[in-house]
Structure formats: structure tokens, C-alpha cells
Amino acid sequence: MHHFLAEITLSSPEDTALFARQLAAKLAPGDVVLLSGGIGAGKTHFARSVIQSLLLVPEDVPSPTFTLVQTYDTIKGELWHADLYRLNDPSELVELGLTDAFEDAVCLVEWPDRLGSITPQNAVHLTFKLGDEDDARHLTIQASSPRWAFLKDIATS
Ligand SMILES: Nc1ncnc2c1ncn2[C@@H]1O[C@H](COP(=O)(O)OP(=O)(O)OP(=O)(O)O)[C@@H](O)[C@H]1O
Ligand SMILES: [Mg+2]
Numbered sequence: 001m002h003h004f005l006a007e008i009t010l011s012s013p014e015d016t017a018l019f020a021r022q023l024a025a026k027l028a029p030g031d032v033v034l035l036s037g038g039i040g041a042g043k044t045h046f047a048r049s050v051i052q053s054l055l056l057v058p059e060d061v062p063s064p065t066f067t068l069v070q071t072y073d074t075i076k077g078e079l080w081h082a083d084l085y086r087l088n089d090p091s092e093l094v095e096l097g098l099t100d101a102f103e104d105a106v107c108l109v110e111w112p113d114r115l116g117s118i119t120p121q122n123a124v125h126l127t128f129k130l131g132d133e134d135d136a137r138h139l140t141i142q143a144s145s146p147r148w149a150f151l152k153d154i155a156t157s
Pocket of ligand 2: 043
């Protein structure tokens with residue numbers, strides 16, 4: 001079970017990027033950020049903003065839709081960006097090395113419902129929903145680990 005931490009309205013892509021950078025600054029190896037929400041909800045935009053703020057050397061951050069994972073060298077060490085939409089079988093997750101990465105790297109995972117029973121207990125769950133205005137998104141933050149309590153402060157600041 002995970003617990004509700006906060007709900008925020010992100011009024012524009014820039015707003016989402018700002019929140020992403022604030023979260024990114026606090027990340028450490030072993031942290032897993034799960035990004036849920038429908039197609040076009042803003043998961044990749046959020047992940048790209050996190051990654052670009054942490055990269056050691058500037059580079060493009062493509063959506064991992066077809067590669068399933070992209071890895072980056074960042075100021076927080078290795079960072080994995082996964083998009084599991086096209087995952088066929090959970091056994092592929094072990095082959096990809098994602099289960100090991102959950103231990104040692106910073107991991108951002110789109111379509112995390114595909115993880116099933118290997119969903120890390122210590123992960124934070126971010127759920128993006130389209131808002132009434134074109135550029136608004138509603139973000140719900142849930143976690144069971146106290147690790148993520150700081151997000152409540154960011155969300156209400
Ligand atoms: N407040 C906002 N936050 C994030 N993205 C926004 C916002 N407003 C508009 N957008 C736009 O919505 C789109 C979100 O696309 P994105 O690729 O991030 O979606 P996604 O959730 O990763 O979808 P998919 O499931 O296809 O991977 C982008 O074009 C982005 O510019
Ligand atoms: Mg995406």
C-alpha cells in the first residue's frame with residue numbers, strides 16, 4: 001500500500017520542468033520514480049527535465065519507447081529512464097538489468113504497471129492527469145517510504 005503525499009496542479013510544461021528539477025536535486029542512487037498517466041500526460045517531459053538537470057555532459061534525451069531503456073551519466077551517478085509500454089513479459093526486466101538498476105542507480109520508469117510484483121517498495125508514484133486547460137496537468141504523489149516526505153514541502157511551496 002502506498003499513501004497519499006500531495007497533489008499539485010502543473011499549469012504549463014515549464015511548471016512541470018521546475019517541479020522535476022526540484023525533485024531531481026534530491027535524488028540519490030537506489031531511488032525509483034514511477035511515472036503513471038495516459039498517453040501525452042507528461043511522463044516523458046517530466047523525466048527529460050529531471051535528466052537534463054543532472055547530465056554531466058549535455059545530450060539529447062529521447063523517449064525510450066522503442067529501446068525500453070536509456071541510461072545516462074549524471075551528477076547522481078548512473079540514471080536509467082525506462083518506458084515499459086512495449087514490454088512483452090516481466091522476465092525481460094531482469095534481462096534488461098532493470099532489477100539491478102533499482103538497487104544501484106537512479107531509475108525513472110514510465111508505464112510502471114508492467115512491473116507487477118517487482119515494483120520496488122521504496123518507490124515514489126507520480127500520476128499525471130490531463131487538466132481542463134490544454135497545458136494543465138494534475139499530479140498526484142504517493143509513497144509508502146518516508147524517504148519521499150520532502151516532496152510534500154516542494155508541492156506546497
Ligand atoms: N503541464 C504540462 N506538463 C507536462 N507536459 C505538458 C504540460 N502541458 C503540455 N504538455 C505537453 O504534453 C506533452 C506530453 O508528452 P509526453 O511525451 O511527456 O507524454 P507521456 O506521458 O510520456 O506519453 P507516452 O505515454 O506516450 O509516453 C508534451 O508535448 C508537453 O509539451
Ligand atoms: Mg513517454
